[in-house]
Amino acid sequence: MTTAPAKAGWRFRQPSVIPGFGLTLGFSLAYLTLIILIPLSGLVWRSASLGWSDFFAIATDRRTVKALEISFGTAFIAAAINVVFGTIVAWVLVRYRFPGRRVIDAMVDLPFALPTAVAGIALTTLYSPKGWMGALLAPLGIKVAYTPLGIVIALVFIGLPFVVRTVQPIIEEIDKEVEEAAATLGANRFQTIFLVLFPGLAPAVVTGFALAFARGVGEYGSVIFIAGNLPYVSEIAPLLIVIRLEEYDYAAATAIATIMLALSFLMLLVINLIQSRTRKRYG
Amino acid sequence: MTTSRRTILLSALLASAVQLGGLGFAHADTTLLNVSYDPTRELYKDYNEAFAKHWQAESGETVTIQQSHGGSGKQARAVIDGLDADVVTLALESDINAIVEKSQKINPDWRSKLPNNASPYTSTIIFLVRKGNPKGINDWGDLIKDGVQVITPNPKTSGGARWNYLAAWAWANGQFGRDETKIKEFVGNLYAHVPILDTGARGSTVTFAEREQGDVLLAWENEAYLALDEFGADKFDIVFPPQSILAEPPVAVVDANVDAKGTRKVAEAYLNYLYSAEGQTIAAKHHYRPSKPELVPAADLQKQRELKLVSIDDPIFGGWKKAQPYHFGDGGIFDQIYKPAQ
Structure with missing residues (x-):
């Protein structure tokens, strides 16, 4: 692309050959304001009624801090697990042809479609000490349901499609010839994967991680069934918000929500920065 | 893939349109919304049927009762935030008090409007x-x-x-x-x-x-x-x-809502009938303790043990x-x- 010579004063870009820029931009901004910005500013506004000292007291309360730790910690671990196995699943689905592939491909979307409460109840049935999986794990001394580990399992379940569906189209775009070229140039399989394939996939993997992570942090429906919900042990931040609402304490509830929002936004921002950097390096 | 997604979207739209239509039809006769807590599902399913029959016989009008169930506090919050309930039948007095205080939709004297502190049945x-x-x-x-x-x-x-x-x-x-x-x-x-x-x-x-x-x-x-x-x-x-x-799960008419909808008469009759022989018997059959046990046949009362109960x-x-x-x-x-x- 050639850059136009700078003209006096600031002006919009030359009209693109694709028409409707003004219209679509206006529509996008209006839409985002209506759907995202207004509800979120309502949230911040409501928590602002607290005043700084009260807000600070809630934010630093040990129970709040612990609940945030549990929510963000389990979501991080679950997203990390999904990145590894989700990428492998996507790879298998794209690269190999085997009977039942389409069925498995469709199955990946199930956690999207299933009401989260149903997922939570199903997982609890499975992993409770008397359930199929739980009964197998119990003799080994592993307790899944009603512990933070149960939260991770639930979040792995609901987060999987986010990773698979972001990574899959990128793998589809990588030509097999790239691998063949790597092989003819003397790369071993390990080098092919980590030096040739992975750099191209990294941005998509990071996006998948971010989506699964963000989804996990806010997840409520499936987690409350499997978590056990003990304060300081397995009480997630969204549950703490519900508890504050039950006390008709809307201000405290929105305060915790605002903290979650700020933390999530910060993390997504960092992830986006990492992503644009990897894209620049490898893109 | 795209076609199938489009079909799903279309059918979802269609389904919601049909549902809206259905709601429209329901307005042909009186509709009451009873906002209740979790374990009363089975009780009110039976009671609503009995009351609809009773109301039809008494006034000649048909009444349809819609039920909403959930955690008691959550239900109270829904009413505060604008759920159009005609009556609330909740687990705790404090949940109804919350509606009184936060939204003024129920008059503060609700507890004295019905017998037994507005608790037609108790439990323990x-x-x-x-x-x-x-x-x-x-x-x-x-x-x-x-x-x-x-x-x-x-x-x-x-x-x-x-x-x-x-x-x-x-x-x-x-x-x-x-x-x-x-x-x-x-x-x-x-x-x-x-x-x-x-x-x-x-x-x-x-x-x-x-x-x-x-x-x-x-x-x-x-x-x-x-x-x-x-x-x-x-x-x-x-x-x-x-x-x-x-445990005294209380009931109340949501004054602001029934006055706006013109359903006060039916709503009050609905709660009052809970204290009738039939209402009390249904409550007893669902293992609640009727507030007027003398109205209930002895056979339906026998399971309930006498305990020392603290109020x-x-x-x-x-x-x-x-x-x-x-x-x-x-x-x-x-x-x-x-x-x-x-």
């Missing part, structure tokens, strides 16, 4: 144990024996759980001669025996009965019987502790207005119980 908290009662749990003191696991929901999110907590408190109050340090210690000890805090009473019943967690479930009397019916009487026993709490208005609690913030408010006793367990 009892124990559900594994068949044969292997851990020998017969009274509140047995709940903190070594190796006993107690299943009860979180009092912060469940109305029923608050009654459980208060019943334990009332027992300890008698046991330790009003020594609050010792009462707190007992209740704290009790919650140290709780491995899972579900968010609602139904959730706890499922955890205990279906997932087979814990040795004893603190439950609504009606919920315990329901568990026997649902999961088999050969698996559990009901244990009546010598003393428990008198929330007893001086140890001083009514809901005092007990709610003291025990369950932010930083209240229940929060303090969990503080040291870090």
Whole structure:
């Protein structure tokens, strides 16, 4: 692309050959304001009624801090697990042809479609000490349901499609010839994967991680069934918000929500920065 | 792929359009919305049918009653935030008080408008144990024996759980001669025996009965019987502790809503009929304790055991207005119980 010579004063870009820029931009901004910005500013506004000292007291309360730790910690671990196995699943689905592939491909979307409460109840049935999986794990001394580990399992379940569906189209775009070229140039399989394939996939993997992570942090429906919900042990931040609402304490509830929002936004921002950097390096 | 997605979208749109149409039709006759709490599903299913018949016979009008169920506090919040309820039938007086205070949609004198503090039926908290009662749990003191696991929901999110907590408190109050340090210690000890805090009473019943967690479930009397019916009487026993709490789930007309919709007459008749012989009998059949047992055939009453029941208005609690913030408010006793367990 050639850059136009700078003209006096600031002006919009030359009209693109694709028409409707003004219209679509206006529509996008209006839409985002209506759907995202207004509800979120309502949230911040409501928590602002607290005043700084009260807000600070809630934010630093040990129970709040612990609940945030549990929510963000389990979501991080679950997203990390999904990145590894989700990428492998996507790879298998794209690269190999085997009977039942389409069925498995469709199955990946199930956690999207299933009401989260149903997922939570199903997982609890499975992993409770008397359930199929739980009964197998119990003799080994592993307790899944009603512990933070149960939260991770639930979040792995609901987060999987986010990773698979972001990574899959990128793998589809990588030509097999790239691998063949790597092989003819003397790369071993390990080098092919980590030096040739992975750099191209990294941005998509990071996006998948971010989506699964963000989804996990806010997840409520499936987690409350499997978590056990003990304060300081397995009480997630969204549950703490519900508890504050039950006390008709809307201000405290929105305060915790605002903290979650700020933390999530910060993390997504960092992830986006990492992503644009990897894209620049490898893109 | 795209076509199939489009079909799904279209059919979803169609479905919602049909639903809207359906709502439109329902307005042809009077519709009441009863916003209730979780364990009353079965009770009101029967009662609504009976009332519709009664109203048809008395006034010649048809009435359709829609039900909404959920955690008591959540339901109260929905009404505060604008859910168009004609009547509320909740688990706790404090939830109706919250509607009065936060939205002024119910007049403050609601408790005196109907007999028995506006509680047409009462209930109590009892124990559900594994068949044969292997851990020998017969009274509140047995709940903190070594190796006993107690299943009860979180009092912060469940109305029923608050009654459980208060019943334990009332027992300890008698046991330790009003020594609050010792009462707190007992209740704290009790919650140290709780491995899972579900968010609602139904959730706890499922955890205990279906997932087979814990040795004893603190439950609504009606919920315990329901568990026997649902999961088999050969698996559990009901244990009546010598003393428990008198749980008074109250009902009220949502004044602002019925005046706006012009449904006051039906709504009041709907609640009043709960006190009739038929209403009381239906309540008894669903294992609630009728407030006018003399109206109920003896056969339907026989299962209900006489217990010593402590009321929330007893001086140890001083009514809901005092007990709610003291025990369950932010930083209240229940929060303090969990503080040291870090």
